[in-house]
Amino acid sequence: MNPDTSFDIFLVSTPGLEDVLLAEVVEKGFANPTLSPGGVTVQGGWPEVWRANLELRGASRVLARIGSFMAFHLAQLDKRARKFPWGDVLRADVPLRVQVTTKASKIYHAGAATQRIETALRESLGATISPEAALVLKVRIDDNVVTLSLDTSGESLHKRGHKEAIGKAPMRETLASLLLRQAGYTGTETVVDPMCGSGTFVIEAAEIAMGVNPGRSRSFAFENLASFDPELWEEIRAKPPQATDLRFYGSDRDAGAIRMSRTNAERAGVADVVHFENHAAGELTPPDGPPGLVIVNPPYGGRIGNKKLLYPLYGTLGQTLLTRFKGWRVGLVTSEPPLAKATGLPWKPQGPAIAHGGMKVWFYQTPPLR
CATH class of the missing domain: 3.30.2130.30 (VC0802-like)
Structure with a gap:
């Protein structure tokens, strides 16, 4: 060829x-x-x-x-x-x-x-x-x-090569980036994830703002093909990060998740622009600066635990966002439409089902909260 x-x-x-x-x-x-x-x-x-x-x-x-x-x-x-x-x-x-x-x-x-x-x-x-x-x-x-x-990829491309620590129900980086894009995120606004797990949404958002390539830390199957040109590949690969004044915030009530998030951000080279804190969703407050995007992949029935116990959690999250996050847009992933409804947030019409971890989920979005 x-x-x-x-x-x-x-x-x-x-x-x-x-x-x-x-x-x-x-x-x-x-x-x-x-x-x-x-x-x-x-x-x-x-x-x-x-x-x-x-x-x-x-x-x-x-x-x-x-x-x-x-x-x-x-x-x-x-x-x-x-x-x-x-x-x-x-x-x-x-x-x-x-x-x-x-x-x-x-x-x-x-x-x-x-x-x-x-x-x-x-x-x-x-x-x-x-x-x-x-x-x-x-x-x-x-x-x-x-x-x-x-x-030509080898390992699935969600394996960026710089995340060692993952939680018990991780969001794949490829899916996280598609949902950020669907929520209108282009790397020019603050992103907050109040149930951040191992930090995937926050780290992806920071990488997009810094303009770094997702595959920069890993190898690929195409490097072992007869058609591979190492010199040309090095030229294509060389791309320094851009500076950004934006900051990205994650929080979780699980202290272990916050430790994982910090380690992953360090390995991804975005630790300077992300902040992770250990607290429950009800204690969430907006960072200084203009409104941006809140994006969250909370626990849901098929994924973690007893869904009856999740209604109060979703309700608290919804109330916190409605009272404190005026002007912010919200994106939420769940397999249970009734849980999304329990937030009381003004969702836009439900979009198509998305395959995630062997189940169907939906991505709910709000206009800017009033």
């Missing part, structure tokens, strides 16, 4: 927030973005693959579509897989895992198809096939079209 060749790059999204990821992709200047279930497709070459992994806060994975061909039976699949120019992209010395899905095709046995492709890779490239390999070749056989994609 020529380094200048353009191909489809599929950016995997949190289900239910594809349109929010699309807005980020457009803002970052990727070519020909189109929305589809589960994510956004753009066009570009390898530098765009690297940039997507490095810069996009909302994408969970970046898949590079390296080729496709027709195959109506296993012998044809075998023959065409052997002819495919694997060496343009893959290195023989880097172990590889193959995942096949089939749909509405004459080749309907995914296991048999996997075997043929693995054998073709071994015999035509000398590849090492391993079920534990970090590098994954995803093969989709749909209506007899075989589409080959490489997972």
Whole structure:
């Protein structure tokens, strides 16, 4: 594959927030973005693959579509897989895992198809096939079209590489950034999280304000491909943080959560612009300065504990915000619409369901509180 060749790059999204990821992709200047279930497709070459992994806060994975061909039976699949120019992209010395899905095709046995492709890779490239390999070749056989994609991310992109400490029901960084964007946050206002857990919303907001890349602290699967150019990658990666006068605030009644938040902020390099305090939501007061955004992922039934005990907690949070946070917008994540209602906050109409940790949640938002 020529380094200048353009191909489809599929950016995997949190289900239910594809349109929010699309807005980020457009803002970052990727070519020909189109929305589809589960994510956004753009066009570009390898530098765009690297940039997507490095810069996009909302994408969970970046898949590079390296080729496709027709195959109506296993012998044809075998023959065409052997002819495919694997060496343009893959290195023989880097172990590889193959995942096949089939749909509405004459080749309907995914296991048999996997075997043929693995054998073709071994015999035509000398590849090492391993079920534990970090590098994954995803093969989709749909209506007899075989589409080959490489997972260029490796570990899911919510693993930014600087968070060691997490609470018992963590918010993924990718989801947090999409919800901040959905709430209208652009890095130019104060953000407060009154039940901050391990600090995800607060740290993401601070990073956005400082203009740092989410993938700056980690490595990616694409670094082990034949198409990788280390010098060009270092150029793309180099980006100093911007100074910001804004401050970001998190609080939690769990002292352990506050210790985690502080450690995570330190590792992320944002400790100078964030403040974490140990107190209950009812003790929350607004920081000095103009109103901004309160964003919160409180406990909810399926996630933590007995939901009957949560109604007073939501009620207290709502009262505190209504009385002390005039002019602020509020965003709240919950799996239980009655809990959102218990806050007494003036929610806008309920948006679509979002997949989070194996359950459906909703993101409730208010206009500026009056």
